[in-house]
Amino acid sequence: MEIIKDLKDIEIDKVINLYKNAFNDSQRYTDALFSNYIKNALFFGVKDKNNLIMMSFFIPKRIYLNNQKKQAYLIFAVAVDKKYQKQGIMTKYLQLFINELDIYGNLFFIQSHDWNIYKSLNFIPVTQTSKWILRKDQFLKANNKNEKINFETINKININFLKSQNINNFIYKTEKENKKYLKLYLADEFEILMSNKSYLIYSPSQKEIVKYAYLDLKDFIKLVSYLPYETTINSYIDLDKKFFVLKKGKEVYTKMYLNKKNSFNENIYFLDTW
16 A cells, blocks of 8 residues: 555545545535645545545644644544445554654644544544524524625634633634635535624524624624524533523534643634534
8 A cells, every 4th residue: 555645646536536435525515625725735645556545634723722822733534435444544544644744743633423433543522512592582683794704804703702702722713714714614505694793604404503703792692693593503612591591411522632742631612613
């Protein structure tokens, strides 16, 4: 088997096909992903003869951890060809890739619906989320929605929201990165609602707010009031119970890789899921 360390060394169609077979995302989302979001990510793959059997992307991120800026990587789109699964290939090679990048940055985080896949790599949970719903008596007359999405305003709302919540450990994105990230949501058929003081990303299929930030709580409640009452809010922070009802207990949402250079288990606030 041969390790591929540069996307240029493999036919892009083979990478896209492996991605499609593993994740079954829409064509619109896949196109946006490969043409924009992961354009500057590090690629690691494994080839058996002329077949691409494993792929992974390492997306550079900036984490503010205990008031210090650190280099980190989001491990993204890890996939193994179905014919080669359950042979330990993913565990073996992903560990090799992490070890190689360790000299550049020793923080790695990953998201997975199946924790058992990655537990052998010593990932530890660092964030939790809960599902909330806006109380029925808190639905307000909605008159604050902007017709157009202003990515610069959203970026400012994000930064000031973190400060107002006294959140010290978080992923920070530049305005350019944030624009790519939000456009990826739009390509995945999510909706973005915003005012000058708050915004939210809504999944019509799940009837769920997956991301949000606000400078004024009443303004945010008005924005939520555009959505169906049964809409839930996926939140890292505990929302004010005068306005919101907890629908579900906490669950692990994001994991961070723990290696020899780190021995922390701090909560880290992720404003993105990719």
